[in-house]
Amino acid sequence: MIIYSVTCIVEAAIATEWEQFFVEKHLDDLVETGYFTGYSFRKEIRADTPDKVHFTSDYFAPNLESLERYNQSAASALKQEVGELFGGKYTCSRKVYEEMAKR
Numbered sequence: 419m420i421i422y423s424v425t426c427i428v429e430a431a432i433a434t435e436w437e438q439f440f441v442e443k444h445l446d447d448l449v450e451t452g453y454f455t456g457y458s459f460r461k462e463i464r465a466d467t468p469d470k471v472h473f474t475s476d477y478f479a480p481n482l483e484s485l486e487r488y489n490q491s492a493a494s495a496l497k498q499e500v501g502e503l504f505g506g507k508y509t510c511s512r513k514v515y516e517e518m519a520k521r
Contacts, residue, residue: 419517420479422454422488425472426510433471436504437461445475448496453488454479485514 428436445457454477462472479485500508 420482420485421515421517422477422479422485423474423513423515424477424510425474425513426508428471428473428504428508430469430471432504432507436471436473436508439500439503440473440475444496444500448477448492451488451492451496453484453492482514 426436440459445459448454449457456478458476458478460474462474464470464472479488
């Protein structure tokens with residue numbers, strides 16, 4: 419399995435709205451593209467950054483080809499929607515992992 423991990427650092431002032439948007443819409447929209455089988459969404463507990471909130475979304479793809487097809491055909495529209503709603507108030511970094519073991 420391939421894990422597409424997106425970590426976003428969000429201004430605290432919009433964190434509740436960000437979380438609500440992701441839980442109620444964005445996560446399901448991404449899976450509904452057909453390139454992923456599911457997701458995990460979490461918020462980091464950080465006492466050292468009171469003005470920022472860190473969220474990580476992990477999206478599970480059956481193989482690297484699915485992730486590549488997502489990036490080619492669906493990613494830009496979903497990223498644009500997030501940008502239109504929250505532009506300038508967050509930064510994101512992306513990593514790709516191959517799951518090696520799970521219990």
